[in-house]
Amino acid sequence: MPELPEVETIKNDLKEQIIGKRIISVFPLWKEIVKDIPYELFVKQIEGKEIIDVERRAKNLIVRLSGGLNLLVHLKMTGHLFVEDEKSSEISKEGKWLKASSEDLVKDQQNQFIRIIFHLSGGKILAMGDMRKFAYIRLMDDRGLEEFLKNYGPEPLSSGFSAEKLASILKKKNTAIKKVLMDQSLVAGIGNIYADEILWASRVHPLSASSKLQDKDIEAIYENTRKILRLAIKRRGTSTSDFRDTKGLKGTYGDLRNVYQREGMPCPVCGGPVRKIKVGGRGTHFCPRCQKEVK
Numbered sequence: 001m002p003e004l005p006e007v008e009t010i011k012n013d014l015k016e017q018i019i020g021k022r023i024i025s026v027f028p029l030w031k032e033i034v035k036d037i038p039y040e041l042f043v044k045q046i047e048g049k050e051i052i053d054v055e056r057r058a059k060n061l062i063v064r065l066s067g068g069l070n071l072l073v074h075l076k077m078t079g080h081l082f083v084e085d086e087k088s089s090e091i092s093k094e095g096k097w098l099k100a101s102s103e104d105l106v107k108d109q110q111n112q113f114i115r116i117i118f119h120l121s122g123g124k125i126l127a128m129g130d131m132r133k134f135a136y137i138r139l140m141d142d143r144g145l146e147e148f149l150k151n152y153g154p155e156p157l158s159s160g161f162s163a164e165k166l167a168s169i170l171k172k173k174n175t176a177i178k179k180v181l182m183d184q185s186l187v188a189g190i191g192n193i194y195a196d197e198i199l200w201a202s203r204v205h206p207l208s209a210s211s212k213l214q215d216k217d218i219e220a221i222y223e224n225t226r227k228i229l230r231l232a233i234k235r236r237g238t239s240t241s242d243f244r245d246t247k248g249l250k251g252t253y254g255d256l257r258n259v260y261q262r263e264g265m266p267c268p269v270c271g272g273p274v275r276k277i278k279v280g281g282r283g284t285h286f287c288p289r290c291q292k293e294v295k
């Protein structure tokens, strides 16, 4: 699932490519990707609207439209957003790229499964693909959006986030630290990949009780969260699974990962084998020598 760095990468791409454009028309291949309102009403409300801005909150993308409307896009497991020139691209009825500016869009299996196409002014298209069909688009007015976003915890890369703030969150929770880090209502944007990497870098066992962590552990988690998420954004995300950017290209943070999906391989610090366990139902990778459990 795309996490903060992947969604941030898409947001940055979209900001460069679609701001100031108008939605001319919408072409559906799978109408059910639009949730909450009938598809026809959705189209009626957004056609002609201008794209004012693109933002990210937690793992949500927010496309701000003129008239106080917003598209809230969640990529869930396998959602992708692509931007192409209308005249140099073609998508089949089955949602496959027949023609595109980049070879990767046409050839990479992960880039297919287009479900909806937005035709924009300036000859651009914004296409959303999703193999698993969990991704969605919701139309929200400013007030509804504000209300919805209240469900999320602080952004770990925001200036207001601090080790003290993180400590106040972690000390209240008696559950496994990994579950706490991934709880979107407590801290926004961290998922399975980055939780494993952050905890390994901080030498904290994923099952350690959040409330029992020492201040130095929390400081390490804070520093590593910021460092790892920033570096992952710089490397345009992790594509060990299906993540691709708006041109269908892979991110390269996966090359730098230390434990995630490296079961049995040597820990880069101690050389011992990386272990895999389940935490909250999610596959979790850690080094049993470097990360000791605090109960």
Ligand SMILES: [Zn+2]
Pocket: 267, 268, 269, 270, 271, 272, 287, 288, 289, 290, 291
């Ligand atoms: Zn180790």
